[in-house]
């Protein structure tokens with residue numbers, strides 16, 4: 629699933645190519661990804677609107693429109709935004725005033741498009757925890773101190789911290805040398821400081837490499853993100869640890885594949 633670096637990459641690329649353009653036509657090939665309002669209001673509400681601003685909140689992408697409404701896009705598992713697109717293989721496409729098409733592709737149809745009065749009013753947005761980049765160490769320490777749950781699922785909990793998912797939680801925990809099953813409250817102050825730093829550094833590096841193309845994620849151009857080749861544990865089961873050469877293990881935590889080094893991570 630695209631996480632903060634992937635959505636941030638798309639946001640930055642969209643900013644270069646669709647900002648200030650008008651949506652002249654909405655092509656719906658499969659309405660299932662349109663969550664609200666209904667199909668005809670969705671089309672009416674979008675048509676002839678200029679894209680004024682592009683925002684990201686956690687893994688949510690928001691296009692602010694000239695009408696004052698917002699188009700909120702969640703890619704979920706297999707959503708893609710591609711420009712210029714073709715309008716044919718997408719679920720929904722937007723023809724823009726430059727004549728080009730922005731495609732919303734989604735193989736598994738789990739993505740979500742919403743035309744809203746205010747994206748800030750979405751319940752899951754209100755429930756979102758802070759982004760790692762907005763977090764200071766004192767606040768992070770305080771947040772972890774009360775939590776007895778395991779550290780990895782906690783990092784992936786969007787109400788705790790927003791933007792981090794399965795992949796970057798695994799990478800940051802490896803870099804901080806913390807076992808993914810440790811109770812959050814058991815981390816020492818030093819480990820907490822280290823972990824927050826590694827979360828931020830991992831996300832920053834992934835943004836520089838335009839994200840990780842696992843599953844279906846691609847950049848706006850359709851090209852793959854480059855960060856996969858820098859993964860230290862994710863997807864590396866049975867391969868030697870880059871630090872100690874022990875074999876990377878994979879377990880399942882809460883139904884998600886979890887990769888770690890049994891020797892480095894304690």
Ligand SMILES: [Zn+2]
Nearest residue numbers: 869872889892
């Ligand atoms: Zn190791």
